[in-house]
Amino acid sequence: MNQHDAQEISTNAPPVVRSFREKQDGYRWDAVSLLAYKPAGTHFKGITRQVLFGEAEDLACQLRYFEIEPGGHSTLERHEHVHAVMIVQGRGRVFIGEAVHAVAPFDLVYVPPLTWHQFRASDQDLLGFLCLVPCDRDRPVRPTAAEADTLRTHPTFGNFIRL
Ligand code: MN
Numbered sequence: 001m002n003q004h005d006a007q008e009i010s011t012n013a014p015p016v017v018r019s020f021r022e023k024q025d026g027y028r029w030d031a032v033s034l035l036a037y038k039p040a041g042t043h044f045k046g047i048t049r050q051v052l053f054g055e056a057e058d059l060a061c062q063l064r065y066f067e068i069e070p071g072g073h074s075t076l077e078r079h080e081h082v083h084a085v086m087i088v089q090g091r092g093r094v095f096i097g098e099a100v101h102a103v104a105p106f107d108l109v110y111v112p113p114l115t116w117h118q119f120r121a122s123d124q125d126l127l128g129f130l131c132l133v134p135c136d137r138d139r140p141v142r143p144t145a146a147e148a149d150t151l152r153t154h155p156t157f158g159n160f161i162r163l
Pocket of ligand 1: 079140
């Protein structure tokens with residue numbers, strides 16, 4: 001351990017540089033933990049979470065990286081806080097409000113407040129994206145049984161969504 005390393009550990013601050021490592025099992029960075037997307041549930045499939053920046057850097061926002069395996073999806077949910085997303089690898093589709101959009105690397109996706117949304121990887125390719133959120137944010141809410149019935153029978157996006 002050199003003096004630089006010792007100083008970083010003793011101050012408990014994040015390292016100033018954490019190298020990107022493209023691994024066989026997905027995008028990874030030094031000193032960034034691979035986390036479960038959410039504690040548990042059947043309303044999402046094949047998705048991991050990594051917190052790249054946030055409270056540790058004394059920021060008001062968190063920058064997360066999510067990766068969805070082929071055929072997987074995030075939870076269909078909504079909340080008051082917004083998402084600012086940049087797709088960074090793979091292919092997929094995004095349901096926002098009333099429409100489904102195809103997305104590819106470097107596309108920007110904005111999820112407005114209180115708007116139903118869901119991210120799905122294609123069946124052939126994973127979907128990786130950066131997502132910026134406020135550190136102080138409300139908890140996501142899933143559809144009620146009545147809302148789910150309305151959503152899944154919708155002529156435009158009913159077949160797309162996963163509940
Ligand atoms: Mn969300």
